[in-house]
Amino acid sequence: MSLKDLPAALRPREKLLTHGPAALADAELLALLLRTGMKGKGVLALADELLTRFHGYAGLLHRQADDFRQIKGLGPAKRAELAAVIEMARRALAQQLERGPVFDSPARVKEFVALRLGGQQREVFGVIYLDSQHRMLEWCELFHGTLTQTSVYPREVVRQAMALNAGAVILAHNHPSGLAEPSRADEHLTQALKGALAMVDVRVLDHLVVGAGCVVSLAERGLM
Structure with missing residues (x-):
């Protein structure tokens, strides 16, 4: 009918x-x-x-x-x-994150990365670059990998931060398996990027892992 x-x-x-x-x-x-x-x-x-x-x-x-x-x-x-x-929907969330500090809307940050990375069939690593007031400057998908792993180069993350004059970043990637539980490799990558970005005075505020219907924050887990 x-x-x-x-x-x-x-x-x-x-x-x-x-x-x-x-x-x-x-x-x-x-x-x-x-x-x-x-x-x-x-x-x-x-x-x-x-x-x-x-x-x-x-x-x-x-x-x-x-x-x-x-x-x-x-x-x-x-x-x-x-x-x-x-x-x-993605742009509406981005505009909200551009208007105020990300600390004012942590749920929206998770919704934004879920819309960007959820449903991807391969692993994607992205970065939300923030200004000194922690408002969003730009979302960048920097690396694309296989279903199980991706190669992330700290120098590229740092290069983009300097180009945007960023003051802080939020890291994000997806697990195509659907399980959002952070791995040891995720923790090691976070520490490596924190060290590299600290050399140019850029803070890493969080690292979000996107799974099926779930986003896990390493900062909330005390893994930063």
Whole structure:
């Protein structure tokens, strides 16, 4: 059944305009973005399949555009629209981190790195560079590795810090296995980068490890 076959009061667009977006179920809200389904599968069924496959909105927003290729009924236009919504969420969080010290919003920092690194199929190491007031200057993905390891070069992290005139950094990387538990290698890398950045008076405030639906802070674990 297509949306136009539903009674007017049950159509997602009409429900949203009458009662607000909170009145819509998850699949109805996503169906508004997708607009159309495919032969044999209405847009509500397509939206429900997406949410089931990626474990709800949290999982959906952590995916990359290429992850949607596997879903029948998602052509280039729909994939582009989904990728655009995900990027808007990332930029909204980035703008919030640019306006005030990261200490004022540690949860947003975790949400930001989760949106950047969650769902990646290989290991990615990134750095949030901060100014002297600990506001975000730039997010940089510096190194990409295999599913099990990545090579991180301290001189490149330091070079970028100097180019941006950063006062501090927050390190972040993902574990494609989905387990966010920091490893001994993560601890050793953190100490190596702390030492290298200290030579140019840049502080390492934290190192965040992104897993499946979870972000672990080494600072909160007392591992810094």
